[in-house]
Amino acid sequence: MAAIERLSFNQITVDKWSLREAVEGCLRHGIPSIGIWRHKVQEAGLQASIRIVKDAGIHVSSLCRGGMFAAAGADERRKRMEDNFRAVEDAAALEADVLVLVVGPANGVRLAEARSMVRDGVQELAEYAKARGARLGLEPLHPMFAADRSVLSTLEQALELAAAHEASVVGLIVDVYHVWWDPKLYPLLAKAGNRIFGFHVSDWIVPLPDLLMGRGMMGDGVIEIKNIRETADAAGYSGPIEVEIFNRQIGEMPGDEVLATMVERFQQCV
């Protein structure tokens, strides 16, 4: 089993909580790390957010998220890049291990063109991140999100994109929900090595209740989580393991109940 010291609570799992509430929840449940979302930082203010995190002595495993590079007009693309610059600054200020990048859908351009915009966007953002000591994590999203969230759909594609950059600046976020089905998962993980900047867990329920809001708690689905985690570890990853569950029902449960189950399932299934 993965050591509890590696558990990180991705706060979107209990989206109704503010950053302060989420951090306090982690302290109550002995969870040493948190994955923070930008809308929560904006809600609290950046300086207050930094204080909340520092006062709690909690580790920030990630800031979610930048990306969304493709758009039809140059003005819109520039606006998005500016927002990505702000995300990098926030990630650096919060001392997050990584800024998670969801690269975005084609958004009105051809698929091939969108992928090219993503390459250009990551190139520009990587320079900005390097100068500020921040790291970028490319998260391939399940292919069912290719039309509306990410034209980056496989680990192989993400690895190729990351390989064009320094291994200290651009890496991958491996989320088991997005990659478990991939016939090349294990060899690709083994190859990913020091490019793995983050590791996310949840489960795939059968039948799937909803594309976006139907992820399951670890143990409630079919993903061979421990196998995948062990392969990532063997490849050299030893960082935090974030539990990130988009699920309407779980989101409506009392947050402390969610965290208690999360700790239990992490110890059983990860």
Added chain:
Amino acid sequence: MAAIERLSFNQITVDKWSLREAVEGCLRHGIPSIGIWRHKVQEAGLQASIRIVKDAGIHVSSLCRGGMFAAAGADERRKRMEDNFRAVEDAAALEADVLVLVVGPANGVRLAEARSMVRDGVQELAEYAKARGARLGLEPLHPMFAADRSVLSTLEQALELAAAHEASVVGLIVDVYHVWWDPKLYPLLAKAGNRIFGFHVSDWIVPLPDLLMGRGMMGDGVIEIKNIRETADAAGYSGPIEVEIFNRQIGEMPGDEVLATMVERFQQCV
């Protein structure tokens, strides 16, 4: 545009129709080919089905479907293989271009084990098919079906599996709904050449109304259908193009309305 002579109506699109009604619909709308489902053949009886098809002079582009190889017990796997033998016989008797194989989910075994059962199953079925002059079409299904329908999820995986067999016996069914998102789609299609045994079209609506029953009519979504079709053609495919749309709303429309739209959209978008 693809010539109308290549249009095939996959009858699941209007599932309420019997085989006879589906064939008569094709005749009324000048559709020269049909993709037939086994439950419709069973409903009419095999001999009657053969007569319906022969009398109409319609081409049978496919029989749907065999597969579902993986299961925990040897008895259950043998039962499934026997059913696959019957499917091969029916495909041969109906002179279908190809028996479509949906290889099935892991179904209680580990993912790697299921894939191995699929390899073994295809091996055994290929010998049976070859002896009867039937062809098998491996259909990679969208990764969102990996847990409940198919552990064969990518064109690359299907090509590798097919390559272990004679090119006259085992090939691929390329369904744009399942493969459009794949970053390696175009190079893989170019490589597939004479292994392309069938080509299916529909569309991916945004947002997706439903995983299984939410496919769109060509032109209603984001799939770059013509690009994909032209690449398959350039690779050497010149056979029928089946319209296969699992969609609750379309299934409830009057069948003739569906066929009229299908002919129109085929000429505009394929």
